[in-house]
Amino acid sequence: MKCGTVLATLAAFWAATSAHCEPIDYTVSPVSDAQGPAIRIAVGFDGDQDGETRVDLPSRWAGSDALWRSLSDFRGRGGELVPPSTEDPEHLAVRHAPGARVTLTYRVDDGQAGAPDARDYEKARPVIEGEWFQLHGEGVFAMPSGRGDAPARFAWGAVPEGWTLASDLELAAMLTADDVAHGIFVGGTALRLHEADRGGHRLRLAAVGTWDFADEALLDWLEGLVASENAMLVQTPRDFLVTLVPLTGAERGAVSFGGTGRTSGFALSSTANVPAARFTRLLAHEYAHRWFGGAWPTHDDTAADYWFSEGFDDWFSARAMVRAGLWTPAQWRAAVNEVLFRYAASSARDLSDAELTDKFWTDPDAMQMQYDRGQVVAWLLDRDLRGRGSSLLALLRGLSGELRPDESAIAALSRLAGPGRVEAARVQAARAILPADLFAPCGRLARAERPVYDRGFTLDGEDRVATVRRDGPAWRAGVRPGMGYVRRTVINWGDARQPFAAVFSDGADERELRWLPAGERIIRYQALGDGADERAECAAMVRGDGLEPAP
Numbered sequence: 001m002k003c004g005t006v007l008a009t010l011a012a013f014w015a016a017t018s019a020h021c022e023p024i025d026y027t028v029s030p031v032s033d034a035q036g037p038a039i040r041i042a043v044g045f046d047g048d049q050d051g052e053t054r055v056d057l058p059s060r061w062a063g064s065d066a067l068w069r070s071l072s073d074f075r076g077r078g079g080e081l082v083p084p085s086t087e088d089p090e091h092l093a094v095r096h097a098p099g100a101r102v103t104l105t106y107r108v109d110d111g112q113a114g115a116p117d118a119r120d121y122e123k124a125r126p127v128i129e130g131e132w133f134q135l136h137g138e139g140v141f142a143m144p145s146g147r148g149d150a151p152a153r154f155a156w157g158a159v160p161e162g163w164t165l166a167s168d169l170e171l172a173a174m175l176t177a178d179d180v181a182h183g184i185f186v187g188g189t190a191l192r193l194h195e196a197d198r199g200g201h202r203l204r205l206a207a208v209g210t211w212d213f214a215d216e217a218l219l220d221w222l223e224g225l226v227a228s229e230n231a232m233l234v235q236t237p238r239d240f241l242v243t244l245v246p247l248t249g250a251e252r253g254a255v256s257f258g259g260t261g262r263t264s265g266f267a268l269s270s271t272a273n274v275p276a277a278r279f280t281r282l283l284a285h286e287y288a289h290r291w292f293g294g295a296w297p298t299h300d301d302t303a304a305d306y307w308f309s310e311g312f313d314d315w316f317s318a319r320a321m322v323r324a325g326l327w328t329p330a331q332w333r334a335a336v337n338e339v340l341f342r343y344a345a346s347s348a349r350d351l352s353d354a355e356l357t358d359k360f361w362t363d364p365d366a367m368q369m370q371y372d373r374g375q376v377v378a379w380l381l382d383r384d385l386r387g388r389g390s391s392l393l394a395l396l397r398g399l400s401g402e403l404r405p406d407e408s409a410i411a412a413l414s415r416l417a418g419p420g421r422v423e424a425a426r427v428q429a430a431r432a433i434l435p436a437d438l439f440a441p442c443g444r445l446a447r448a449e450r451p452v453y454d455r456g457f458t459l460d461g462e463d464r465v466a467t468v469r470r471d472g473p474a475w476r477a478g479v480r481p482g483m484g485y486v487r488r489t490v491i492n493w494g495d496a497r498q499p500f501a502a503v504f505s506d507g508a509d510e511r512e513l514r515w516l517p518a519g520e521r522i523i524r525y526q527a528l529g530d531g532a533d534e535r536a537e538c539a540a541m542v543r544g545d546g547l548e549p550a551p
């Protein structure tokens, strides 16, 4: 019988809760020895009643496998350790007196040689450099089998002198073992930790590396976003940690950034050449998951529901960017037009919602389309609601209070919007012909044209030009098969209207070539015209003004 079962049984018979069962204790300690810097982890838990507890080691997550390879030097206290075997490297066992408290400790080493590189970075693997480390819980924590829901505690062990440590779990009052496994842990002499107190709740930034912006600026932007999103939905602040660590590769022209939602925060990794505006847009989206897919759960949390949890999040967080002053209304309009263009140009444009769900994890266009079509649904539903004297934001403000026990947010949304309204918006979004006054009072949708992005050449596996589109812009700029591709010098984010530039080598000769990466296919789409977004009514609609609670 497992410890959790004992508790449940006791609770069922006695009203008073029993403390027979202690939480699982996770302790993380940075260490340095002859083998170099490492992390020592201790996991304390009550053993199973049958005298043997099986323990799961990290296995696969986020596209990485054999994560147990970073773990070694297992030791048991309070029981006899049965170490992992070559046949079953993903588990170990501890034999002990029935129900005895056991502590398992082990060493965690860097999962990859050298500083993390954009080319082959795997976030699941621990990064342990001399001056800093980053651990995603999924990559390092052992857990007694089947106890993901069990209560757990997290603590740092001894802190080396001069080190700063940060985890999103530090402030959490109640955790489960799964929460610990979904935490982020960073530290080192190179770590800079900043904190802002907002109404008794802490917003923190833990950063490593050199960036184009000051840490304080990023924390300010984050504060503005969090305050805006909380205000738009009339919610109180909560603790949140953002971590930011560097990936190498910018010197080759590699550009990479990404992030992962954590139990009480968000973990970012990036090459140094990514503009701050990309981070703030991503952070706006990620904080909004506090509600979309968080406090407002979808039933299955599968790709079938992502039109809401991702698409409505995109809709909401784009507006928060304006409210926080990080986007002008004109920048919001440009972002709207990017979605409209991407929708029209997508190879997944004509896929049904069911097909998008099927292909979500295998077809990047289908994945993006689930976000974009969801955002179009939000636009259409908002127009419908505004036409009836309400708005989508007003409806969402009431959603937490209206959710019935065990009701999914999508069901509640459909109920509150009125019979058939959400379904009608979804059907219309899939057709992608939008009413011209969709964004009134921000102007009208009009026809627009833009070529697709096509850089016009392909590379072989060794950074040599393999093929060049004959007489295309790259060809006319001088790119030829066989040339070496040295590095990109301009990052244009896949926009055919912005120049592409890179250094190519031809024998000993190196030179920068530059052209507009316009493909042959011209996309006709609907776009929001210039000017009207400067009207005060437009900015007010985007920001969600006029919905303030009465003073």
Ligand SMILES: [Zn+2]
Residues within 6 Å of the ligand: 285, 286, 289, 309, 310, 313
């Ligand atoms: Zn998301």
